[in-house]
Amino acid sequence: xxxxxxxxxxxxxxxxxxxSNVFGCEKEYVELYNLGYALLDRMEKCVGYINAHTMIPNxxxxxxxxxxxxxxxxxxxxxxxxxxxxxHPYTRDSQxxxxxxxxxxxxxxxxxPDGKIPTDDKVWEYIRSLSFAHPFETSRAKFLKxxxxxxxPAIIPYAESQLWQTNAEPTVDVMIYSTAFPEIKHLxxxxxxxxxxxxxxxxxxxxxxxxxxQIIEEKKQExxxxxxxxxxxxxxxxxxxxSIMESRHEDTRLRELISLLEVQSTIEENQQxxxxxxxxLIEAVPEVVKMVESLDTEGLNDxxxxxxxxxxxxxxxxxxxLQKIFSGLNPYxxxxxxxxxxxxAEGFYKDCGSKWVKxxxxxxxxxxxxxxxxxxxxxQSQSEK
Numbered sequence: 001x002x003x004x005x006x007x008x009x010x011x012x013x014x015x016x017x018x019x020s021n022v023f024g025c026e027k028e029y030v031e032l033y034n035l036g037y038a039l040l041d042r043m044e045k046c047v048g049y050i051n052a053h054t055m056i057p058n059x060x061x062x063x064x065x066x067x068x069x070x071x072x073x074x075x076x077x078x079x080x081x082x083x084x085x086x087x088h089p090y091t092r093d094s095q096x097x098x099x100x101x102x103x104x105x106x107x108x109x110x111x112x113p114d115g116k117i118p119t120d121d122k123v124w125e126y127i128r129s130l131s132f133a134h135p136f137e138t139s140r141a142k143f144l145k146x147x148x149x150x151x152x153p154a155i156i157p158y159a160e161s162q163l164w165q166t167n168a169e170p171t172v173d174v175m176i177y178s179t180a181f182p183e184i185k186h187l188x189x190x191x192x193x194x195x196x197x198x199x200x201x202x203x204x205x206x207x208x209x210x211x212x213x214q215i216i217e218e219k220k221q222e223x224x225x226x227x228x229x230x231x232x233x234x235x236x237x238x239x240x241x242x243s244i245m246e247s248r249h250e251d252t253r254l255r256e257l258i259s260l261l262e263v264q265s266t267i268e269e270n271q272q273x274x275x276x277x278x279x280x281l282i283e284a285v286p287e288v289v290k291m292v293e294s295l296d297t298e299g300l301n302d303x304x305x306x307x308x309x310x311x312x313x314x315x316x317x318x319x320x321x322l323q324k325i326f327s328g329l330n331p332y333x334x335x336x337x338x339x340x341x342x343x344x345a346e347g348f349y350k351d352c353g354s355k356w357v358k359x360x361x362x363x364x365x366x367x368x369x370x371x372x373x374x375x376x377x378x379x380q381s382q383s384e385k
Contacts, residue, residue: 004051005199009206010043016212021249022219023212032083039076046073050198056170056191057157063172064155067131070198074124077205084211088204090121097121100197104189120197127189130174131155148180157191220295223248228289234282235261241292250297253304254288257281260308263371267358270372277375281307310374311381313352321348325373329366345369352380 013036017023023033046069057063081088089096097119104110105117110126112118118126130152144150156173169190176185226247229240235258242254261278265271284307291300310326312318321344327333328341342361349359353376361369 004054005047005202007044007047007051009203009209010040010047013205013209013212014040016209016216019213020216020219021251022216025249029215032080035076035079035083039080042072042076045069047202050195054195056172059157060155063157064131066194067128070194071128073198074201077201077208080208081204084208086207086211088207090119090201090204099200100193101127101189104187104193108185108187124197127174127187127194130176130187145180148178150179150185151177153177219248223295224293226293228292230289234285237285237289241288244292245297245300248297252297252301253308256308257284257288257304259367260371260374263365263368266364266368267360269358270375273357273375273379274371277371277378310377313377313380314384315351318348318352320344321351322373322377326370329370341366342369345373348373348376352376356380 017033017036017040023029023036049069050066050073053062053066057066098117100120101123102117105123110118110123130150133152152174154175156175170192171188171190172194174187174189176187178185223244226244228237228244231237231240238254238258238261242252242258245252245254261281263274263278265274284303287303288300291297291303310322312322324337324344325341325348328337328339329345333341345359345361349361353359353373356376356379357372359369359372364372
């Protein structure tokens with residue numbers, strides 16, 4: 001028997017879910033996002049276990065583990081499709097809804113009041129309830145006799161059963177006590193039907209992947225209509241671009257770029273150097289606008305990373321100083337980190353910065369300090385070439 005479950009299906013689902021921050025940020029998709037990642041966290045182990053147990057189990061415990069992992073897959077995929085409002089073939093009354101357990105129903109007379117056999121989904125729920133003894137009694141199944149309640153004392157996999165014939169199809173024997181008859185009943189379920197059912201429901205996850213891709217594509221069509229409000233003031237243009245990227249839930253360094261352009265010199269000797277550095281940043285504005293409007297988020301991030309890169313001076317300790325300055329002098333740092341940032345800024349000024357700019361760390365705002373550090377590093381790098 002060989003019914004491997006394709007791991008690529010859940011991996012493609014993960015890739016699609018990771019393709020946009022929309023699902024983790026927009027209220028209407030938060031439940032889907034949480035469920036999706038709960039599913040993915042479980043899926044690797046579930047799929048791995050089932051693929052490793054396509055042959056009939058050797059014990060009741062092995063079978064119960066397979067049913068547990070199978071139930072996780074079936075239920076999680078069902079919930080994902082429900083949240084995505086995706087209809088699949090098994091929701092319709094067609095032959096596909098009777099693909100795996102029809103023979104079991106006919107052999108054991110599992111018939112609904114209207115004369116039809118129950119769907120695979122209903123039989124699966126029945127098998128699961130008997131297997132797990134949860135709920136312990138199974139009076140809810142509509143294909144049982146009126147007033148009948150069933151209990152299962154044990155599950156006997158094919159490998160342990162004494163009831164099979166040579167060359168018989170591998171089955172799982174579910175023992176049943178019933179209030180409707182005195183003798184023990186044996187529900188023999190083909191093992192390949194169980195594996196096939198789990199695999200068929202798992203494959204439906206690909207429909208969820210396609211729906212997620214559709215949602216992202218529709219969002220992109222909306223975003224493609226967004227235009228940056230280009231102003232004679234570069235700051236206003238960048239603020240418009242930053243607002244657009246934030247509406248797309250994209251984390252960029254545009255606000256950092258804006259903060260550098262907002263700095264005004266508090267020391268006259270630095271003024272021309274600051275203006276010169278800011279002018280170089282302003283030259284990047286048209287390229288930023290182009291990338292925002294063309295939905296090139298990756299290109300924008302790479303461009304800003306290069307634009308805002310700080311060349312490290314070659315002296316010992318420079319790397320540590322810069323790390324602490326930029327991590328400490330920001331609104332999210334705590335008081336201890338902030339003081340460490342100021343201390344390292346003073347050390348940097350003594351070791352390197354004083355050759356290029358004037359700094360008064362005790363009096364300057366954080367953004368001005370960081371801008372002057374950038375300018376000094378840039379000038380030091382040019383001098384070392």
